[in-house]
Amino acid sequence: TSFNPLLQKAGLSLQGTLNKDIVFRNLMKNPTFTSNLEADDLTINDVYIGQAWFNVDNAISSDVFNTNIKFLYKTDKQETVPLQVVGKIYPYQEKDKLDLTLKMKDFNLSILKTYLASIASDIGGTLSCDNIKITGDFKNPDIVGVLHSHNASMKINLLNTKYYFTDNIYINNNNFSLKNFILKDAQNNKITVNGNISHHNFQNFDINLKAIADKIKILDTKSDNGQ
16 A cells, blocks of 8 residues: 555555565666565455556567566456556656556446546446557557446446446547447346547546437436536
């Protein structure tokens, strides 16, 4: 938790215990850096993750940092790696500092509640992806790939209505695309959505969606909702 003041601007709150070492060598001539940090009982935004490893080093070249960040969630029956980031970081280049690949399996969607708070609440379900590419710079990375949602749900604050979905979300930088995306309400009525949701660092959302529905609940507001 000592890092939390630094992470608040990124919408992150961490809890857990860090172990193992960070090693610096040849600081006066050709400095190298090796991190094999391990976090026990890691919690992100009040969601329990489990163990995590943060392996970063520039042993091969001082200008290139090999990166392997992995989360591990254990139960009595199985082990799951909900998130892993592998690739290279080039911190001294003027551009194209990142060359990373993100993989997720049954990653808890509620971790994103801080980022989505302006448009949604009561968030649940999981996300998975095979290979999401993260390139570009630290402040404005280019993120491209496909997220697979499973048994996901969220309440749209403006409508005060909760929807359920298991479908694909296409990411292209600051843009989420929905293609024949199926939403269901509590009565299992369906709505088909196409369009885009754009944002700037998960702020200033711009929603441009078209929907085709039959009997689905769209609005569930009352006078005491402030609507």
